[in-house]
Amino acid sequence: MKKDFLKGIKDGIPICLGYLSVSFGFGILAVSLGFSILAAVGISLTNLTSAGQVAGVGIIAAGGSLIEMALTQLVINIRYSLMGISLSQKLDGNFNTFHRMAASFGITDEIFAAAVSQKSVSPYYMYGLTAISALGWVSGTFLGAAAGNILPESISSAMGIVLYGMFLAIIIPPSKKEKGVLAAVLIAAALSTVFEYVLKSVSGGFAVIICSVLAAAICAALFPVPDEEEAEG
Amino acid sequence: MSIIIYIAVMAGVTYLIRMIPFTLFRKKIKSPFFRGFLYYIPYAVLSAMTIPAIFYSTGNMTTSLIGTAVAVALAYFKFPLIVVALAASAAAFIAGLFI
Secondary structure (H helix, E strand, C coil): HHHHHHHHHHHHHHHHHHHHHHHHHHHHHHHCCCCCCHHHHHHHHHHHHHHHHHHHHHHHHHHCCCCHHHHHHHHHHHHHHHHHHHHHCCCCCCCHHHHHHHHHCCCHHHHHHHHHCCCCHHHHHHHHHHHHHHHHHHHHHHHHHHHHHCHHHHHHHHHHHHHHHHHHHHHHHHHHHHHHHHCCCCCCHHHHHHHHCCCCCCCHHHHHHHHHHHHHHHHHHHCCCCCCCCCCC | CHHHHHHHHHHHHHHHHHHHHHHCCCCCCCHHHHHHHHHHHHHHHHHHCCCCHHHHHHCCCCHHHHHHHHHHHHHHHHHHHHHHHHHHHHHHCCCCCCC
């Protein structure tokens, strides 16, 4: 139990360091949109997700509706459902319903990737991974939000690109390997550009939903994923 | 409306998406279409969120484009996420010094 927790902490250290710098960018973004440090940290502590939080603070800042918020989070984070299903195949015998409900909070792209590569996953391993990763995510947010107010404008504005840079680093390598992913990326980008410049009346959150659902559905029809393939996000 | 309500909806939806399948699901999804849809969704979401927003992300289109070019090049050669992210920012910062 303790051993599993410590192994989770150890395996999570690289995730913690990555999160620390990426969430620094989120903290700066949130403060620049008018959020308090407390609100930015609160969002990171309760959500533990990058893309959803970026979209979420955008919706709040733009005065979007709660429905738009809920649907946007649903579409952006639906990948965690698939990861949860995939990871559920690897859980050891200690994973009762309570542990499943608690450990599910920690399903992120990186924690999933670390956990799913194990032979079997215990609850305390998940808790260790999640604890160290969340520590990096929350403290990075705090530092970014606090620094956003004191950093020179030239640095904080340059940090505005950090999260998008990370998103590109996630989508470009698999696009080189898989036609389906490349198609999904290109279709979504093209649709999103149309919404930005032509269909301006559709708010940002809904535009992301429409673009990504359409692109993923088209690609799922053209490039279905066979049963054996390990699904990863 | 209070920001707390927005954050609660945001966190609540995100948690339920994680919790429900992880807690209830005990077998695999069979439909290739549905598997494909769930597989492609994250890439489509990130792409739609990034393009064209990244071109405005630093508040200046020139420095944003330079940062984007650096990110695309490093991502193409599979540098780690954190290297790509910070190099994009550094490139935008350096470009900003000359504008």
